[in-house]
Amino acid sequence: MPATCTPDRYAVIGHPIGHSKSPQIHAAFAQASGQIMAYSAIEAPLHGFAATVLAFRAQGGRGVNVTLPFKLQALALASDALQSARAAGAANALKFEGDRIWAQNFDGVGLVNDIQCNLGFSLAGKRVLLLGAGGAARGAILPLAAQRPALLAVANRSADKAHRLKRDFAAHVELQTGGFDELAGEVFDLVLNATSTGLSHAALPLPAHLFAADALAYELVYGQGLTPFLRQARAAGVHQLADGVGMLVEQAAEAFAWWRGVRPQTRPVIARLSVPLV
Numbered sequence: 709m710p711a712t713c714t715p716d717r718y719a720v721i722g723h724p725i726g727h728s729k730s731p732q733i734h735a736a737f738a739q740a741s742g743q744i745m746a747y748s749a750i751e752a753p754l755h756g757f758a759a760t761v762l763a764f765r766a767q768g769g770r771g772v773n774v775t776l777p778f779k780l781q782a783l784a785l786a787s788d789a790l791q792s793a794r795a796a797g798a799a800n801a802l803k804f805e806g807d808r809i810w811a812q813n814f815d816g817v818g819l820v821n822d823i824q825c826n827l828g829f830s831l832a833g834k835r836v837l838l839l840g841a842g843g844a845a846r847g848a849i850l851p852l853a854a855q856r857p858a859l860l861a862v863a864n865r866s867a868d869k870a871h872r873l874k875r876d877f878a879a880h881v882e883l884q885t886g887g888f889d890e891l892a893g894e895v896f897d898l899v900l901n902a903t904s905t906g907l908s909h910a911a912l913p914l915p916a917h918l919f920a921a922d923a924l925a926y927e928l929v930y931g932q933g934l935t936p937f938l939r940q941a942r943a944a945g946v947h948q949l950a951d952g953v954g955m956l957v958e959q960a961a962e963a964f965a966w967w968r969g970v971r972p973q974t975r976p977v978i979a980r981l982s983v984p985l986v
């Protein structure tokens with residue numbers, strides 16, 4: 709059989725990986741765009757990420773998505789890291805070309821595409837608050853700042869970690885940073901929850917009147933229904949609530965386009981994966 713009959717191979721690598729929606733998303737993209745490719749889920753041992761990636765490449769793999777807890781290691785493994793991955797300090801997509809391993813991080817652009825294109829919320833001139841200062845928040849900062857909000861603020865449980873982000877990004881963007889208690893009296897058009905409380909189901913100590921009229925509350929976690937953050941937003945009168953399903957599908961579309969040179973439609977896949985926020 710000629711080599712062209714063999715599907716190009718991709719995978720998502722994480723630990724655990726059973727929950728990943730990526731195989732479903734990429735299968736839908738491949739089918740809709742007529743690409744001959746196979747996409748699987750691989751669980752790497754906690755101390756075996758690099759070996760797993762290199763074995764997949766040796767078997768003919770063309771690229772991988774990387775999820776928790778390996779995004780930092782994915783960047784370290786790359787021979788060539790693109791700006792998105794360097795700025796985030798982590799990679800969520802790798803592409804293999806000969807001996808080279810290219811690294812990208814599409815989480816931030818996926819988030820911005822979802823907010824602006826799918827939810828119709830323009831970031832320019834808006835007051836934007838990012839809750840959290842971990843990896844998820846770090847990856848969102850430059851893509852959000854590129855859309856020229858009037859203010860980009862970062863609040864975190866430990867204010868020190870937020871201040872560290874301010875220093876790390878000082879060359880690119882002026883962030884307002886602090887602890888949650890410093891939010892009293894502030895009002896935002898968009899509040900994004902990039903803490904891990906969407907998964908742990910912990911409530912955040914948010915002040916009253918944090919949300920402007922017509923504000924959007926965006927939870928980066930997906931598939932959890934109404935998280936404590938979204939409940940808080942709804943109780944504060946926010947009508948526009950979103951979780952991270954659109955971000956997930958949009959970052960997948962960016963990776964697909966990077967690997968295959970074809971940008972798939974995202975809306976039908978988002979509709980299929982969405983969990984009602986009730």
Ligand code: ATR
Binds near residue numbers: 908
């Ligand atoms: P990720 O890569 O998903 O961002 P992370 O780097 O471990 O994960 O960061 C988790 C984020 O959630 C941090 O901002 C953390 O706050 P601290 O830096 O103060 O630890 C935040 N977080 C986790 N649990 C929280 C809670 N119960 N209340 C408020 N913030 C919380």
